[in-house]
Amino acid sequence: MNDIHDLLAPYQSDLTDCEIETLAVRAGQYRTQEQEHSEAIFPSSSYVFRSAAEAAATFSGEHPGNVYSRYTNPTVRTFEERLAAMEGAEACAATASGMAAIYAVAIAHLKAGDHVLCSRSVFGSTIVLFEKFLRKFNVDIDYVNPVDADDWAAHCKPETRLFFLESPSNPMAEVADIEALARIAGAANALLVVDNCFCTPVIQQPLALGADLVVHSATKYIDGQGRCLGGAVVGSHELIEPVIGVLRSAGPTMSPFNAWVFTKGLETLSLRMKAHSDNASILAGWLQQHPKVKQVNFCGLASHPQYELIQKQQSLPGGVLSFEVAGGREEAWKVIDATRMISITANLGDAKTTITHPGTTTHGRLSEAERLAAGITQGLIRVAVGLENINDVRKDLARGLDAL
Numbered sequence: 001m002n003d004i005h006d007l008l009a010p011y012q013s014d015l016t017d018c019e020i021e022t023l024a025v026r027a028g029q030y031r032t033q034e035q036e037h038s039e040a041i042f043p044s045s046s047y048v049f050r051s052a053a054e055a056a057a058t059f060s061g062e063h064p065g066n067v068y069s070r071y072t073n074p075t076v077r078t079f080e081e082r083l084a085a086m087e088g089a090e091a092c093a094a095t096a097s098g099m100a101a102i103y104a105v106a107i108a109h110l111k112a113g114d115h116v117l118c119s120r121s122v123f124g125s126t127i128v129l130f131e132k133f134l135r136k137f138n139v140d141i142d143y144v145n146p147v148d149a150d151d152w153a154a155h156c157k158p159e160t161r162l163f164f165l166e167s168p169s170n171p172m173a174e175v176a177d178i179e180a181l182a183r184i185a186g187a188a189n190a191l192l193v194v195d196n197c198f199c200t201p202v203i204q205q206p207l208a209l210g211a212d213l214v215v216h217s218a219t220k221y222i223d224g225q226g227r228c229l230g231g232a233v234v235g236s237h238e239l240i241e242p243v244i245g246v247l248r249s250a251g252p253t254m255s256p257f258n259a260w261v262f263t264k265g266l267e268t269l270s271l272r273m274k275a276h277s278d279n280a281s282i283l284a285g286w287l288q289q290h291p292k293v294k295q296v297n298f299c300g301l302a303s304h305p306q307y308e309l310i311q312k313q314q315s316l317p318g319g320v321l322s323f324e325v326a327g328g329r330e331e332a333w334k335v336i337d338a339t340r341m342i343s344i345t346a347n348l349g350d351a352k353t354t355i356t357h358p359g360t361t362t363h364g365r366l367s368e369a370e371r372l373a374a375g376i377t378q379g380l381i382r383v384a385v386g387l388e389n390i391n392d393v394r395k396d397l398a399r400g401l402d403a404l
């Protein structure tokens with residue numbers, strides 16, 4: 001294969017044996033003859049050639065170079081290489097959104113007659129994509145308990161080609177044993193795909209635990225400031241190549257501007273994930289001893305039923321927690337409506353703390369029975385803890401909680 005990197009080599013850093021914080025700042029950057037220090041943005045849909053012969057050679061792949069930004073773009077490539085380095089992966093394909101990443105994996109790796117095993121606690125749009133669209137093409141899907149490896153093994157069929165999960169889950173912080181599920185998927189000849197949006201590679205590296213592909217919504221912590229939509233698929237060359245094929249033909253590729261924002265987001269990701277985790281840990285500890293709070297779901301609490309697995313699988317607890325207030329919907333809404341600073345929105349992974357009532361928003365379309373099976377009661381509140389001073393966040397939540 002011809003290599004674009006040969007053209008871009010002169011001002012590159014040597015990153016041999018560097019750690020994730022260093023890769024986050026430097027991997028994937030190829031300086032141009034302008035010798036710019038910061039990563040450049042290339043908002044160009046196509047690329048020019050010196051001659052018809054060079055155009056022909058570049059189109060055929062004989063000569064390395066960009067042709068069209070639905071295929072490759074230098075800014076997008078920098079983001080892809082940086083994220084791949086951080087996940088410990090050979091390759092990455094950037095996408096227009098997190099959902100485009102999941103869509104591209106499904107279209108690339110499934111065919112009619114295949115069967116998917118999916119955690120029952122995944123992002124709502126993922127379930128809509130599977131139910132409303134994959135089913136149309138005769139792909140069957142079963143939903144299983146993310147924390148119960150036996151449930152996954154018991155639902156495997158000869159047609160099972162793909163396992164899909166998020167860990168920790170939203171909003172209950174259920175943790176799947178990625179290593180155990182990778183063994184079960186491998187024995188079934190199925191791919192294990194992990195949506196690593198809540199952890200990012202700073203906290204959890206699913207490929208090292210045996211997963212085959214990682215998907216991201218870069219919209220969340222990778223951006224970190226709620227500006228751009230984007231996503232990515234990370235894994236081996238062999239498994240990413242078909243995903244790139246889908247993106248080139250179907251077109252849900254990442255824009256160069258968004259890729260630049262995400263690239264700069266990666267540079268501060270480890271600092272931010274630590275700060276989100278520290279803030280969330282302080283808040284969880286305070287909530288746990290509040291008389292109006294019945295239960296707190298958070299990966300950083302020693303009372304978490306899978307605390308031991310979390311210590312093994314994650315380097316930090318992350319920034320999302322949920323808690324159940326005494327009472328029901330009315331009490332939960334009172335706490336939410338009493339806030340004066342925290343943003344009432346379902347987004348997460350932002351410097352700004354957000355608060356949401358899953359029962360009537362993100363999980364509002366489920367039946368009450370489905371919600372209760374997933375542990376989502378009407379008294380449940382989710383907080384995605386941001387980077388403000390945590391005492392201000394605590395005071396904002398105390399207004400409503402103390403008044404219950």
Ligand SMILES: *Cc1c(COP(=O)(O)O)cnc(C)c1O
Pocket residue numbers: 097098099100123125166195197198216217218219220229230231
């Ligand atoms: C937001 C989210 C997605 C979808 O990402 P978009 O960028 O909104 O398309 C997928 N998975 C998880 C866990 C998410 O939080």
